[in-house]
Amino acid sequence: MFLNLSWPALSAEARPGNMLVLIFVLVLVLHIGFISWLLTPASQKLTPAQTVMQVSMVSVSAPQPSSAPAAVTPPEKKPEPKKPEVKPVVKKVNPVVKKTPEPTPAPAQNVAEPQPAAAEAAPSQAQTSPAAEASAAPSVKTEQYTEANYRADYLNNPKPVYPMVAKSRGWQGKVMLRVLISAAGISAKVEIERSSGHEILDDAAVETVKTWKFVPAKHGDTAVDDWALIPIVFSLSD
Template sequence: PKPVPKKAPPPIVQKAPEFAPVEAPAEPQPTPVTAPSAPSAPATAASSVPTHAEQFTEANFRANYAHNPKPEYPMIAKSRGWQGKVLLKVQVSAEGLSDAVAVDQSSGHEILDESAVEAVKKWKFIPAKRGETPVASSVIVPIIFTLRE
């Protein structure tokens, strides 16, 4: 019998951290932005996905939560009662900086989306790693704008 050639594993495509990976015990929490800001506990665990030769660890924004400022809640959005959730696709460099930030899913209000993009452009990330080597990757960052009564 002839040996069957092994196919290379498919490339890893990062999904939104909105839902916990299969091996993670709990769902990560999105970043809430509230009118009077209330501190919340950050999730600090990095998700990892095994690959053919080396382990691949996804980029992470939660570990730097305290150093990543929340987006400003625009006054006009507050006065009009606008709320929403925006999903941002962030290209993270090997150095942990945001190379590009784009709206993946709009909150429904352009001013909220723009505020989220401007804040996340300044964020620092824990870069993805292939083995021990930092690599560029992309991550989906959820930002929730909520008014408290």
């Protein structure tokens, strides 16, 4: 790098003496640096100092296996002395002979002769006992059972009304109703045992039979509740 020492670059106020001093100092510094470079040894200029590492191999002896501990033999057990066997003392039992008692003769018993009057009375009692049992047995009367009746003309039961929708569509069928006829002669309960295949016909039959009157079933002369099967037929030909 060179310094521009031309006069125009200098300040107008700079003096010629100061400029000369500055030039002298710069030249002196350059000379000192050049001389110090020449005095430096060539070995230090080219190669840097290298550190040398020395490696030495040291043999290490392998650890010797520790000696196995000596086997400890358990102390021998001394055999225990055998205890003398104690034999049970068996006592001799002398058999006892029992004397059988001699049979004593039974005393003679006097046998009484049967009396003829008592012998004759026994058959007469045997003959009269069946007759007495027959007369003592109560007489069982079988009461006649009469089923309920819904076909009597005097009952004046109306026929079911044929629904107009069923007529217009040509629906026909037979409804089997299961009716509980009370002792008062009215329908206590009406159930459909077998449908006609059309619900509108089944409903018409049920509603009609609910208004009917009946002759109740009887046990003898007593009216009782009973179930009866009543068929209702819906036919367009009637």
